[in-house]
Amino acid sequence: MEVTAELGDITLVEVDAIVNAANSSLVGGGGVDGAIHRAAGPRLLDACRELRASTLPHGLPVGDAVATPGFHLPARWVIHTVGPNRHAGETDPELLASCFRRSLDVASDVHARSVAFPAVSAGVYGWSADDVARIAVATVRAWSAATHDGAGVNRVRFVLFNESLLSAFRREVGPD
Template sequence: MKLRIEPGDITEISVDAVVNAANSTLLGGGGVDGAIHRKGGPEILAECRRLRETELPDGLPAGQAVATGAGRLPARWVIHTVGPTYAKTIDKSDTLASCYRESLRVAARLGARSVAFPAISAGIYGWPMDDAARIAVQTCRAMAAEVGPGAGPDAGYVESVTFVPFSAAAENAFRAAMDG
């Protein structure tokens, strides 16, 4: 599975699946979540509402992932995942890693060959960017055997993961994590 960095706006990346750093309500919000809902249009929100009415009446738990169509985005699907809020006194690293693992598993089940990730939890949820990038890169590398091209003839697989940092600081953190 190829990992790459493409700085910019995740709503403009042409991939099979875009990962949304959602909140547990799945009904839109700020940051990446708001941008995906605005650019993707009302179709995404309608699907999220259906999920809340059926499978997820209490919302999406942190570390889990679920897919909807991508509406007007240049992607086929949006994979929604809820990152943990950073806390200095509680290690939630495994929950953050789970966001990447579960999103890749959903992508493979969908048949998505290319996936774009934002820096999950590194915005309003306060995760330090260097650590968020390290967890993202390490987790995606570790998932290559399970969801990458060598996953097996009957399994869906992900060929490429694109990290889409929004700022220069985020880009530098992802480059350092890729080189580390």
């Protein structure tokens, strides 16, 4: 599996699926979540509300993931995952790893071959860029190895919105 890190706007990336650092309510928010909802258009919120009315009446649990169409995004799919919030006492690295692993499981289920991730839980959820990068890259590589080189997902792009996140991810991804 090809794993890269780049500076950019995840809402503009041409991949099969982008991952949304969502909140458990799935109804949009700030940061990456708000940007994805704005770029995808109002039908994304409708799709999320439908999930809440049907299969996720209590919201999406931390560490889990679910897909919706991408609507107005270049990506066909949005995979929503809820990262752990260190400020709320969610400090187990396995919860963070689960976000990346479950997102890849869902990507595989919808037959996505390329996936773009943000730095889930970095920033407002209190996880350091270095910790998120280390856990994310290791989890993606372990998932790829465990699923016989990606089970269809053959490219992961970490699309970061600032230089400090990019630096942390580039250290973990290694040389191009």
